[in-house]
Amino acid sequence: MSGAIEASHHELVVEPADSGARLDAYLARTLQIPRTLASTLCKESHVQVNGKAIAKSLKLKSGDKLSVDIPAQADPLEIRVVAVEDLKIIADDEDYVVIDKPVGVAAHPSPGWVGPTVVGALIAEGYNISTSGAAERQGIVHRLDVGTSGLMVVAKTERAYTALKRAFKERTPKKIYHAVVQGLPDPLQGTIDAPIGRHPGHDWKFAVLDGGRNSVTHYKVIEAFGRASLVEVHLETGRTHQIRVHFSAFGHPCAGDQTYGADPKLSAALGLTRQWLHAKRLGFEHPVTGQWVEYESQYPDDLHGALELLREGTY
Template sequence: MMSVRSTTFDIPEPAAGQRIDAVLAGLTGVSRSVAAGWCSGGNVTMDGAPVQKSTRAVAGGSLTVVVPEKIDPLRIVAEPVDGMGILFDDDDLVVIDKPVGVAAHPSPGWVGPTVVGALAAAGYRISTTGAPERVGIVHRLDVGTSGAMVVAKSEHAYTVLKQAFRDRTVDKQYHALVQGLPDPLQGTIEAPIGRHPAHDWKFAVMEDGRPSVTHYAVEEAFGKASLVKVRLETGRTHQIRVHFSALRHPCAGDLTYGADPRLAAELGLTRQWLHASMLSFDHPRSGERVAVESGFPMDLQYALDALTGGTV
């Protein structure tokens, strides 16, 4: 007999009037298309009544999702990940150097390796606060983005770090190789971001999107592309990729957001050139500032060398 997993969520006040698939995506972290599939499959009820993906949420109500166990990927599988380094480690937290191709945690539709699975395979005990499949995760990097990412090991660290990200006291610095030369050479991009109206897996600058702020400074210009240091004030999904695409300077290799496939091929890129190069935050127990840096991985360095060497 097939077992099922049932999860119930309270509908928050700001979600009133929104489509159920959008609300579920926000509550669970799955893509909107997956949430829509749950609805069309009859797996979602609101206050006990079945709903469709376009049904509007009612504040104060509850959503229940019932997913058959055999199609439920939200379990942690201990799986070693080659190339995942440790940049900082103590009793409260660990900062990992996430390779490309690794998700932060399990999610529907993802069958590859995860950060939580890699840490479990390495014998780490991480915080059990939060959703079962996201233990210890206080922020995320895209599957196609590499670099520094902090994971909470203690319950205290989880609570404090989650609040630090909400309060924007964490300094998140990235490096991106963007096409062309941004003008001005340094500045701030303030443009709200929301889900793309035509593509569930993409985001875009939208008038009714969430406030999003990106600070940047060009470090080196190569003609066809520029190396840019980026600091995020907010942390929206795909924020850097969306903001630079909106400026018509997409990240090199980011074909999803309009990058030139010919330049990507010339640079040997199979993903966006985007790397979380530095993470700085107050230690949740000592209060001392922790700053951790991550060097560019081989594929991104190869692309830079091709530009500096004049072969592209």
């Protein structure tokens, strides 16, 4: 299943909340297009900011006026309709489905990703998903990293997509994560408030940077094990890799997260091949009734096993 991108024209005005965002990242997020396409549009002068063609790395300011022309083109991103055995259905509502996403599954197709996706898995199971948004992102209103497991809500109807997309943009849903981080954070409960931007030396990494996007993470330690601690995390903002980047910058990277500085010896001792990070609870207003609903998931086997080793002190 794939879809072409039709020719379109867009006039945008940058809101205060997006001041400081890179042009290509802003376009990808706002227009729901792949970031590679956003970069190409800038490179080929299909984007003007305040009447001038601008490079993709421009940092936008509040009030900037953008004119964007997207030429018609075939969409190279194809939804592979493949069932995912470990993907669990937590709630199946008329307007949405809540899933427990296993590690190794992307939310939707993206350039370079050839593995399974949430969208493809749900279609394989016979679910009708909202067709709003970009063709390859059907029903997706928020995302989890490929290497992060846990709860996601996917819209099944157009009304649910519109309401949930707005809710996540306005940050009204409650997203609670559990993470095992190295060492013992001090204080035991606090807030990490540090801007995040794309890493200057690695296009696939992020970092705390002056001029990055406002990013706020609240946490509290649940259990301490000496070499590591189990923390509960509440995101006030939802930047890519936010928890991983913030705790790494704080000196306490997620166990197993060698991309962001985790100790490989501890990762091996705990049997971790990915970051110990799980989307534990998810709450939001029902997109139609407005009633608050909340869901919870259990740790998957790899994270549960690592946690038991920490509790037993046998790693």
